[in-house]
Amino acid sequence: MTPTPxxxxxxxxxxxxxxxxxxxxxxGRVLTxxxxxxxxxxxxxxxxxxxxLVSPLGPFSAMNSAYAWGIWxxxxxxxxxxxxxGPLALGMAAWVFNRQKLHVVMRTAxxxxxLFYSTGLIALGFDVGRPWNFYNAVMPxxxxxxxxxxxxxxxxxxxxxxxxxFEILPLFLERLYYTGNxxxxxxxxxxxxxxxxVYPFVIxxxxxxxxxxxxxxxxxxxxxxxxxxxxWQSPAMPWLYLVxxxxxxxxxxxxxxxxxxxxxxxxxxxxxxxxxxxxxSGVCFLFLAIRxxxxxxxxxxxxxxxxxxxxxxxLLETSLILVPAVVLQFRRFRETPRALLNMSxxxxxxxxxYRFIPTSIAYTPMRSTSYFPSVPELxxxxxxxxxxxxxxxxxxxxxxxxxxxxxxxxxxxxxxxWKRRAPAPAAIPLLTxxxxxxxx
Amino acid sequence: xxxxxxxLSRRQAFKAMLGLGGTVASAxxxxxxxxxxxxxxxxxxxxxxxxxMLYDSTLCTGCKACMPACNEANGLPADTLLSGGIWDMPTGxxxxxxxxxxxxxxxxxxxxxxxxxxxxxxLDPACVTGCPFGSLKKVDFxxxxxxxxxxxxxxxxxxxxxxxxxxxxxxARNPKIVKCEFCxxxxxxxxxxxxxxxxxxxxxxxxxxxxxxLDQAKGRIAAAPDKYYENRVYGEHEAGGTQVLYLSSVSFxxxxxxxxxxxxxxxxxxKVTSVIYKWLGGPIxxxxxxxxAIRRNWNRHELERLDHEKKTGFPDQL
Numbered sequence: 001m002t003p004t005p006x007x008x009x010x011x012x013x014x015x016x017x018x019x020x021x022x023x024x025x026x027x028g029r030v031l032t033x034x035x036x037x038x039x040x041x042x043x044x045x046x047x048x049x050x051x052x053l054v055s056p057l058g059p060f061s062a063m064n065s066a067y068a069w070g071i072w073x074x075x076x077x078x079x080x081x082x083x084x085x086g087p088l089a090l091g092m093a094a095w096v097f098n099r100q101k102l103h104v105v106m107r108t109a110x111x112x113x114x115l116f117y118s119t120g121l122i123a124l125g126f127d128v129g130r131p132w133n134f135y136n137a138v139m140p141x142x143x144x145x146x147x148x149x150x151x152x153x154x155x156x157x158x159x160x161x162x163x164x165x166f167e168i169l170p171l172f173l174e175r176l177y178y179t180g181n182x183x184x185x186x187x188x189x190x191x192x193x194x195x196x197x198v199y200p201f202v203i204x205x206x207x208x209x210x211x212x213x214x215x216x217x218x219x220x221x222x223x224x225x226x227x228x229x230x231x232w233q234s235p236a237m238p239w240l241y242l243v244x245x246x247x248x249x250x251x252x253x254x255x256x257x258x259x260x261x262x263x264x265x266x267x268x269x270x271x272x273x274x275x276x277x278x279x280x281s282g283v284c285f286l287f288l289a290i291r292x293x294x295x296x297x298x299x300x301x302x303x304x305x306x307x308x309x310x311x312x313x314x315l316l317e318t319s320l321i322l323v324p325a326v327v328l329q330f331r332r333f334r335e336t337p338r339a340l341l342n343m344s345x346x347x348x349x350x351x352x353x354y355r356f357i358p359t360s361i362a363y364t365p366m367r368s369t370s371y372f373p374s375v376p377e378l379x380x381x382x383x384x385x386x387x388x389x390x391x392x393x394x395x396x397x398x399x400x401x402x403x404x405x406x407x408x409x410x411x412x413x414x415x416x417x418w419k420r421r422a423p424a425p426a427a428i429p430l431l432t433x434x435x436x437x438x439x440x
Numbered sequence: 441x442x443x444x445x446x447x448l449s450r451r452q453a454f455k456a457m458l459g460l461g462g463t464v465a466s467a468x469x470x471x472x473x474x475x476x477x478x479x480x481x482x483x484x485x486x487x488x489x490x491x492x493m494l495y496d497s498t499l500c501t502g503c504k505a506c507m508p509a510c511n512e513a514n515g516l517p518a519d520t521l522l523s524g525g526i527w528d529m530p531t532g533x534x535x536x537x538x539x540x541x542x543x544x545x546x547x548x549x550x551x552x553x554x555x556x557x558x559x560x561x562x563l564d565p566a567c568v569t570g571c572p573f574g575s576l577k578k579v580d581f582x583x584x585x586x587x588x589x590x591x592x593x594x595x596x597x598x599x600x601x602x603x604x605x606x607x608x609x610x611x612a613r614n615p616k617i618v619k620c621e622f623c624x625x626x627x628x629x630x631x632x633x634x635x636x637x638x639x640x641x642x643x644x645x646x647x648x649x650x651x652x653x654l655d656q657a658k659g660r661i662a663a664a665p666d667k668y669y670e671n672r673v674y675g676e677h678e679a680g681g682t683q684v685l686y687l688s689s690v691s692f693x694x695x696x697x698x699x700x701x702x703x704x705x706x707x708x709x710x711k712v713t714s715v716i717y718k719w720l721g722g723p724i725x726x727x728x729x730x731x732x733a734i735r736r737n738w739n740r741h742e743l744e745r746l747d748h749e750k751k752t753g754f755p756d757q758l
Contacts, residue, residue, distance in 0.1 A: 021754060174757065223599070
């Protein structure tokens with residue numbers, strides 16, 4: 001791993017890493033041609049979604065009553081929210097299991113998680129056929145409490161709109177503190193201790209609720225019964241969906257950190273990445289252990305080695321998780337950014353495959369129909385994902401999201417607006433403000 | 441240092457004991473409560489007023505009189521897509537067809553059979569278990585009905601139904617779920633039998649109380665042993681039992697009735713979650729355990745944070 005010069009400051013034991021705090025990207029253009037391309041894709045997707053709002057679902061999708069769920073649900077929601085489980089996985093590791101090193105990359109995980117969830121919810125909003133009846137969600141006496149769908153349709157928006165939003169609130173407050181006027185700063189000095197007061201209570205909800213709905217996503221598929229191949233259909237599915245969410249959360253956060261640090265030429269942090277790689281390897285092994293025990297318990301192990309289509313799919317998925325699990329056990333690979341990037345990508349794909357296959361490829365209704373997403377369906381799905389990437393790029397440019405060396409940042413932010421100006425100097429010289437009064 | 445080997449204060453020890461006690465209690469209490477009134481038993485028992493249809497494919501002549509009768513009773517338009525706008529000609533259950541007579545023909549022999557398809561009105565319907573806001577509901581007589589003012593169009597019922605009965609109106613701006621509702625609003629409420637059984641001229645599909653029809657079906661099997669496939673009634677135990685019963689001389693699977701276990705899908709899907717989510721016990725317990733750990737780590741983090749901020753002048757970021 002690229003050696004970073006040892007940091008001169010004495011910052012105790014928990015915060016010594018080369019990634020010391022969130023540091024915004026303040027140099028370079030934001031609107032690159034690639035980003036413009038993604039904006040166009042997102043715009044096309046959203047325009048189509050807008051048309052879909054006033055049109056029936058039929059012309060927009062290849063879904064039919066046998067394959068009632070298309071890629072908006074099976075990929076944008078059920079698969080991609082696994083990648084968006086970084087805040088759950090890292091947050092649990094950091095706050096519950098006391099892996100203090102991970103606090104510094106929480107913001108990256110939070111922003112990516114928020115974007116995966118919110119784009120997934122947008123996809124869901126344009127996928128349901130009768131969205132105007134969703135007001136029933138606020139009338140508990142109309143709830144069917146045994147439905148996994150109810151759990152998801154209430155908890156996912158709640159998690160995204162309340163808990164994740166609360167967790168990313170400090171990004172905005174911090175920017176406001178350093179760029180705002182004296183009045184705003186006085187307000188924030190008043191507010192930030194209060195945020196710190198409720199923070200440990202809110203994050204309880206921020207972990208319990210995704211634990212519930214990530215497992216319920218697997219619970220959804222239980223009712224599909226024999227339509228799903230027995231290699232996947234299992235009473236352990238809720239647990240496996242949850243572990244796969246943690247797996248994808250860790251893997252995607254590593255992947256994302258490496259990719260953006262490569263793109264913006266940031267030094268990497270050995271200790272944080274190693275910690276994440278360790279956790280990823282552990283979660284992979286946990287996943288494989290549950291999967292193996294489940295298959296043996298149900299007596300379906302022979303299907304895994306039947307070498308037919310489904311068995312090969314299973315073997316592919318399992319090896320995609322097994323390889324990173326084993327490779328990341330070796331320090332030599334764990335500490336090589338290239339290997340880490342490759343392994344986390346493999347684990348991502350493996351976890352995503354586990355989440356995707358039972359909803360679609362291994363889902364075989366008896367009626368002889370087939371489903372392959374239509375062009376508008378694909379364009380809209382790609383549009384939602386592009387929207388997420390665009391928002392992420394803006395977030396890391398305008399807010400202190402990406403981890404970096406604290407000494408490389410003078411607390412100035414890239415100004416909003418179209419005109420390119422030199423970044424304004426920090427509102428207040430850093431050391432004159434008493435540390436306790438700074439933004440949350 | 442992890443939570444387990446941290447020294448505990450007296451108050452914390454009490455809290456932990458309280459938490460453990462709650463864990464044990466919430467694990468014990470629901471199991472005793474469940475034994476008496478389980479919401480989704482593995483093998484549900486038909487309610488006393490459960491009505492049923494008995495379809496005997498050996499009596500069906502394929503006249504399809506039930507199909508226009510169904511369309512008329514439910515105000516459905518004829519599906520004239522394949523017939524060039526002339527007559528009702530659906531290829532399966534669809535958004536305009538709640539009831540259909542299908543023909544099975546063995547390509548290699550002269551074996552054939554008609555089969556009537558409509559909602560099976562399961563004793564423990566998977567669609568009702570999955571429906572988030574209770575739009576699909578099992579009402580009087582055991583009819584499974586759909587209420588448009590509660591449906592959000594998530595189509596989970598279509599994923600859940602093992603018989604693939606509910607049909608979504610893909611081409612409608614105000615899409616509905618179309619499925620046989622046993623003519624509940626149209627006829628059952630007024631003490632009339634469903635339109636299809638009323639229209640059947642050969643008695644291939646008849647209407648009655650479920651237990652009476654089950655007896656009748658078994659009587660037919662007993663009267664003519666080996667006439668019927670496997671000498672059994674399809675729907676007596678399938679997916680926990682259904683309120684549409686089938687007799688057939690041809691394999692049930694060949695005429696498109698899936699091979700299903702006798703456990704209800706609702707039981708399979710909710711046997712664990714119903715315990716975990718009973719009075720939100722599991723999530724509340726989880727919140728307690730997580731809250732305990734987070735509180736400790738948070739306090740430690742806060743102490744260190746103040747220290748670091750004083751020492752370095754760098755603010756801590758949440």
